[in-house]
Amino acid sequence: MKKPLIFFAACAILLSANTLGAQKKASGKKNYKLVLRMSHVFAPNEQLTKSLTIVCDNIAKRTNGAIEIQQYPQGQLATYKDGVEQVVQGAKFISVEDPSYLGDYVADFNALVGPMLYSNFDQYEYLIRTDLVKRMIKEVEDKHRIKVLALDYIFGFRSLMTNKVIKTPADLKGMKIRVPGSQLFINTLNAMGASATPLPFSETISAVQQGVVDGLEGTMDAYGVNGSSEVAKKMALTNHFLGTCGVYINADLFNSIPKEYQIIIQEEFTKGAAHMISEVSKNYNTAKAKLESQGITFNEVDHDAFAKAVAPVYANMKGTTPGIVDKFRAELAKMPKK
Template sequence: MKTTVKMIGLCAAVLTLGMAAPAFAETTLRIGTVLAPNDPMGQGLEKFKAEVEEATNGEVVVQVFHNSQLGDTTEMIDQARAGANVGTVTDVARLSSFVPSLAIMSAPFLFDTYEQADKFALSEEYLEWGDQLKEESGLVMLASNWYQGPRHVLTQKPISTPADLNGVRMRTIGAPIWIETIRAMGAEPTPIAWGEVYSALQMGNIDAAEAQPTAITGAKLFEVIKHVTKTGHIQLVTALVVSASAWDEISEENQKIVRDLAVENGRHASQLTIDLGEKSLADVEAAGVTVSDVDLAPFKEAVSGVYGLLDLEEEAAIVNKVLGR
């Protein structure tokens, strides 16, 4: 009788343990973006999701939220820092408040090609700054090679020199490198959430904006502006970041898989950006907006002091060294 009772108890314990301990610990990464699903970044995130889940055998699940479903980029970063399971694709300049050197990725007229930005984003020097980011902010940078394209000036009047931007209220990203670049170009920097840009232009709360070609079409800004001037003043190189608390739940083996796929899909999304950029500008022009080239020399001269103003001259020298120029 005692033996039977013991056997029953043992079987019950085994069953209980079996129910309590799954074969693997599943971790979900929730990643949001302010951009539309058909934007190259959105497409890249969906591909990243599928490949991560397959490569980790479902041990890491990625949920993607488009069109500011989780908030504006700054709000998502704040949520992640507070410990929420949230990640996003962000311009690196927003992260410079934690690691000032990171602002160099958004410096004006720094990179001539995506290949240069990709090379620097994987350099030892840059990755060291990425390691500091986790310590200083509670954010983990998975990859910094998600290219969104050249930022151009969107206005209601023709622009040919920085003087034409005098007094123009231009929406930009609320990080010092962006604000000082737009100010140096002659405009009045006005940071507001990306999701509010269309209505702000429509209602006249701002006079202008600056954005990459695919974002102009994705947000339908061609409906509320008259001119696109191809300044390309900043090459928008962005980073995929996640909450450190969610990241630390992932095994080292799976962390390597996720990082490698973040870099690989960053390149995929970036190539989409490059491929779709000219088409986007053609679509904008077809909608009745004037798309113009411009002499960049006056704009480059106007922003040349931004590096010294924000104490980024040493970082610029590091970029030039890595790129061999």
């Protein structure tokens, strides 16, 4: 009789332990709370900030407040290289930056957002979903613990904003143009004929007013809302970069989040990118017309001349896979025609 009693006692102990474990797990989920700070340089009334506000609100709602993302626009917290470094170091932090800042870790990201590579949003959207770019995303996560939640918070094509009509690279000779502190931006604007001048955006408008720089570069979406149109009255439609941001979080931190919340976070950032692209596309002509009514003028440029001028930027990219730009272009050639 002793053996059955021992068996049933052992089962009772095991069942009790499993029950306590399940209760502890359930209790842990119930009490789970994570506050993440999210940083970028965009103004509160720019579309990226608006779209990310919706993302944060939806995540908080769908997780019943378990995941709280606090958004800090206009460079209130670390941005650019420093922001991505926060992610690498494992901070409870989300960095929203141009993918070229991932180029410090996996150099091919510099080529992915290189100059004069795209003529429309759809091309970029197609390319980032190819196996080629998926391998880059996996590499930056595996080697550097950067989880890429999105690469396509697209805010438009970047063009030059000055007080002089710019049509060719020769027109930029001797002009100081503000750029963010990305080596890709610096190299590209220098190749275009300007003298690239890295500055925090918080200092840029006053720098143009005071003649420290002769202009800046940016998108139509930003032009009318971040103060640029107050100091630079002409936009040369160079479209030298597709303006886009990625969303990055530390991979180990993300993996520590309960699975159901991971799914929600990913879904909402994916939907937020689609929302932003839709809004930017829809509002482009309206924004341009509004600026024209305020006396801002726009002009086309010699795109072939600028494309030729920036070609060496790709050749001089350090650490990229040999022929990576040709591989990107080959992938784009496979894109189905609409």
